[in-house]
Amino acid sequence: MEININQQKLSIGDKYQIFINGGQTHYAAAKLFRLFAEIHFYEFGNETPLLIIKKRFAFFTANYDITTHDGGLIELRTVSFWKAHYQCQVGADFYDIYRHRGRKCSIYKNDKQVAWWDKEAVSWFNGDNYRIVADNDCNANLIIALCLAMDNYVNNDKEKGSFNFDIGRLGPQAKPFDARWQPKY
Numbered sequence: 001m002e003i004n005i006n007q008q009k010l011s012i013g014d015k016y017q018i019f020i021n022g023g024q025t026h027y028a029a030a031k032l033f034r035l036f037a038e039i040h041f042y043e044f045g046n047e048t049p050l051l052i053i054k055k056r057f058a059f060f061t062a063n064y065d066i067t068t069h070d071g072g073l074i075e076l077r078t079v080s081f082w083k084a085h086y087q088c089q090v091g092a093d094f095y096d097i098y099r100h101r102g103r104k105c106s107i108y109k110n111d112k113q114v115a116w117w118d119k120e121a122v123s124w125f126n127g128d129n130y131r132i133v134a135d136n137d138c139n140a141n142l143i144i145a146l147c148l149a150m151d152n153y154v155n156n157d158k159e160k161g162s163f164n165f166d167i168g169r170l171g172p173q174a175k176p177f178d179a180r181w182q183p184k185y
Contacts, residue, residue, distance in 0.1 A: 001183065003117075003132035003140065005147060014039070018144060026050075026141075028148055037152045041145055051145045055152060062086050064149045066142075074142070076149055083174035086150070090142060097146055100177040103168035105150060107134075107143060113181050114138040117147055119155070121166055128155055128166075135184040 004019040016039075018026035024044055031038040036055040043050055048069065056063040061078035066088070068074070076097075079085040084099035096108040103119040115134035128151060134143050155166070 001134050001136050001138075001140065001185075003130075003134060003144060005128075005130040005132070005144065005151075007127040007129065007151065009127055016148065020140060026144065028144075030152075039148050039152065041141070041148065050141055053145055053149050053152070055149075062149070062153045064153070066145050066149070074145075076146065080174055083172050084169060085174035088146070090139070095142070095146070097150060098173065098175045099150075099154070099169050100173050100175075101169055101171075102177075103166060104177050105147075106175070106177060106181075107146060109138070113178065115143050115183070116177070116181065119151075119166060119168070121168075133183055137184065 002021055006017045008015045014030040016028040017024060018028065026041065026043055028039050028041045031040065036057065039053040040049040041051040041053065050069050052067045054065045054067070056065060061081055062076060063078070064076040066074040066076060074088050074090055076086060076088040079087045086097040088095050093109055098106045100106065103121065105117050106113055107115040115132055115138055117130050117132040120129040130147055130151070132143060132147060134140065
């Protein structure tokens with residue numbers, strides 16, 4: 001499955017259009033006037049959020065709570081700040097997010113890769129763009145929520161201009177990017 005996330009940074013808050021296999025299926029919007037970021041994630045055409053992504057106070061680390069529509073809580077936390085490794089648990093499953101050199105991230109479920117994403121190097125008019133490649137049987141809503149949380153954590157600079165260039169991550173990595181990995185269709 002291919003997921004595309006197109007962000008618009010507006011003076012009244014960030015908005016995201018989300019496409020799965022070419023069709024717009026979801027959207028998200030950052031809530032205004034919050035001390036810490038809060039992003040509501042919706043199915044297209046529905047006004048009840050599927051997930052709410054809330055940033056929690058933390059120095060230099062990713063600390064997000066993802067609340068599901070049925071009241072469940074998923075805690076996204078930093079495993080290693082220096083090696084850019086993050087983790088959350090959903091039921092009995094562990095999801096690991098690894099940021100790689102450049103602009104790529106990989107997602108592993110129980111030590112098996114299920115997805116990866118790449119951020120566009122160039123963005124116009126304040127919006128970041130992501131392309132996610134994932135297994136067809138993966139939890140697409142969770143993968144999208146993890147990408148939105150990581151975008152907020154890594155790229156939440158409000159001072160972007162009309163043209164932006166991102167060279168990506170340069171530091172150490174917990175796991176190298178596996179260019180040979182192919183999604184299950």
